[in-house]
Amino acid sequence: MDNIKQEDIEDICFNVSQNIILPKFKNLSDNDINYKNGSDLVTAADIEAEKELxxxxxxxxxxxxxxxxxxxxxxxxxxxxxxxxxxxxxxxxIDGTTNFANGRDKFAIMIALTFKEKILRSWIYKPLDKIMCSAIVNEGAYINNNKIITKEANIIEETIGSISTKYWEPGFKDKLKIFKNIFKEVNSYRCIGFEYIDIGIGIRNFAILSKLSPWDHIPGILFVREAGGADIDFDKNKYDFTKKNKNLIVSNSEDLNLKILEKLGEYS
Incomplete structure (x- = not known):
């Protein structure tokens, strides 16, 4: 792992962005847009970018x-x-494919390096802003190589975040729609990479998640952890990408996670 240079990953992301992703942004033809698994949007840029990466x-x-x-x-x-x-x-x-395909500016390249169950390094790159967010296990989280630390927010009523409701069972989904009213603000970027970055920075405070595909969450989990944030599932376990996790709370602190989990229990 020591032979992985930060600038090499940055160059790869920059070149893929400039040569494949951005030329297609707001410039997709009908033939460039398809669906996989019935309803998941995929573009020609997703496919070509992944091959090059x-x-x-x-x-x-x-x-x-x-x-x-x-x-x-x-x-x-x-x-x-x-x-x-x-x-x-x-x-x-391209994390945030729907945004990308509709000409909205929140999308990112997400990369992680693991060994067995351990997350070692991660990168989240914003093509439009040319901003690289990265993390190294036990060393820290960085934005353009500047180390960052999250800002804790422990009063639930003052927090801002997102609650993913799409993949929950119908009964629990209805409860979540009521539960979200206890927070100051609940909204979604439709790009989990951006949300992980803003939790790490402290601009946002939490995310309650389901459908935990590893490519959507491994990079951001390490970034938040190394920035001082924390993650927990409804059984109080940390995220483990080698298992089929069904749910997750990610926030600026372990304390906030537990408070959210306790409040959530009142609605279950």
Missing amino acids: KKNLLKILPTSNFIGEEEYSRNENILNFYNEDAYCWTVDP
Whole structure:
């Protein structure tokens, strides 16, 4: 892992953004937009960006494995790479595809490097702003190589965040719609990478999540943890990408997670 240079990952993300992603932004043809698994949007930029990211990341670590969102849609067995005795890249080529396809500005490249159940490094790159957010386990979280620490907010009624309701069971989904009223503000960027960044910075305070696809969450989880934030599921366990987690609370602090979980229990 020591031979992975930050500037190499930055160059890869910059080049993929400039050569593949941004030329398609607000410039997608009908043929560039399709659906996978029936309802999940995918664009030609997603597919081409993932191919280029895979090629270049595997050059950095030739013996590593690669799990990409688009590749997974064709072969779900690639998740078995997490069990192998090897480094593994996990990539979402365009997090926020719906935003991207509709010309909205919140989308990002998300990359993580893991070994077995351990998250070692992560990167979230904002193509339009040319901003790199990264994290190294036990070393810290960074924005353009400047170390950051989150701001804690422990009074629930003063917090801002998001609650993902799409994939919950109907009964619990209805309870969440009522539950969200206890917070100061609840909204979604429709790009979880941006939300993880803002939780890490302290602009936002929490996210309550379901459907925990690893490429959506591994990069952001490490960023928030290294910034001083925390994560917990409804059974008070930390996020483990090698298991099929059903739910997750991510926030600026362990204390806020527990307070949210306690309040959530009152609505269950």
